[in-house]
Amino acid sequence: DTAVSQTPKYLVTQMGNDKSIKCEQNLGHDTMYWYKQDSKKFLKIMFSYNNKELIINETVPNRFSPKSPDKAHLNLHINSLELGDSAVYFCASRWFAASTDTQYFGPGTRLTVL
Amino acid sequence: ELKVEQNPLFLSMQEGKNYTIYCNYSTTSDRLYWYRQDPGKSLESLFVLLSNGAVKQEGRLMASLDTKARLSTLHITAAVHDLSATYFCAVDKDNQGGKLIFGQGTELSVKP
Numbered sequence: 001d002t003a004v005s006q007t008p009k010y011l012v013t014q015m016g017n018d019k020s021i022k023c024e025q026n027l028g029h030d031t032m033y034w035y036k037q038d039s040k041k042f043l044k045i046m047f048s049y050n051n052k053e054l055i056i057n058e059t060v061p062n063r064f065s066p067k068s069p070d071k072a073h074l075n076l077h078i079n080s081l082e083l084g085d086s087a088v089y090f091c092a093s094r095w096f097a098a099s100t101d102t103q104y105f106g107p108g109t110r111l112t113v114l
Numbered sequence: 115e116l117k118v119e120q121n122p123l124f125l126s127m128q129e130g131k132n133y134t135i136y137c138n139y140s141t142t143s144d145r146l147y148w149y150r151q152d153p154g155k156s157l158e159s160l161f162v163l164l165s166n167g168a169v170k171q172e173g174r175l176m177a178s179l180d181t182k183a184r185l186s187t188l189h190i191t192a193a194v195h196d197l198s199a200t201y202f203c204a205v206d207k208d209n210q211g212g213k214l215i216f217g218q219g220t221e222l223s224v225k226p
Contacts, residue, residue, distance in 0.1 A: 040218075041200060041219045041221075042216070042219075043157075043202065043204075043216040043219075044216070045213060045214060045215075048212055048213070056212060056213055090156065092157075096212070102147055102159040103147075103159075105158075106156060107156045108155075108156055
C-alpha cells in the first residue's frame, strides 16, 4: 500500500501551458504539504493545508495554486508554466496534532518545461 | 531568516571508515529531522530529534542534537556501500512541526 502517492510521476510540457499534479495520502493524516526540489537538490516548502485550510503559503508565484478537496488530497495547479518551474515536486503529509512527528513524503513528480 | 547549513556537501568515503556530517542552523529550534534520499527517489525519514542532548541510533547511523550550539550531527560508523545517498537535515522553523527548512544536503558516496 502506497502511503503518499502522486500523479503523474513525470510531466513534460511546453512553456505557457497549464498543468496539475495530484497527491493523495492514505495515512489518515490531516496536514499535507508541497515542496519543490530544484536541480541542485535544494528543497523548499511551498504550501501546507490542514483539514482543507491553507496554513503555510510561502513566497511562490501566484501562478501556483494549491487546492485541497478533502484532507486526504492536495493538488497543485500551475498556470503559464515557465522554464524555471522545472523541478521535482514532492507532496508530504503528517498529523498536525502530533507536532513532533516526521513528515511522510510522496515519490515526487518530475516536471520538465521545454 | 532561518538558515540551515550542512557540511560537507559532498563526501566520498571508503567502506569501513567513520565520518560525521554537520548541520548548523541559525535560530532557536528544538526540533530537527534527518532524511535520506536515494537518486531519483523520495525522502525517507531517518531521525527525529526533539530536545537538547537527544541522541538516536539506527544501525550504522547516529544522530545528535545540541540546541544551545544550534548543531546536529549525523555520525556514520564503518560505512558500507548501501549508505551511499544524499542526507538532509531539516529544522522546524516555528517549533510547530510544520514548516521545515532544509539544509543543502550532503551527497555521500561510499566506495569499496
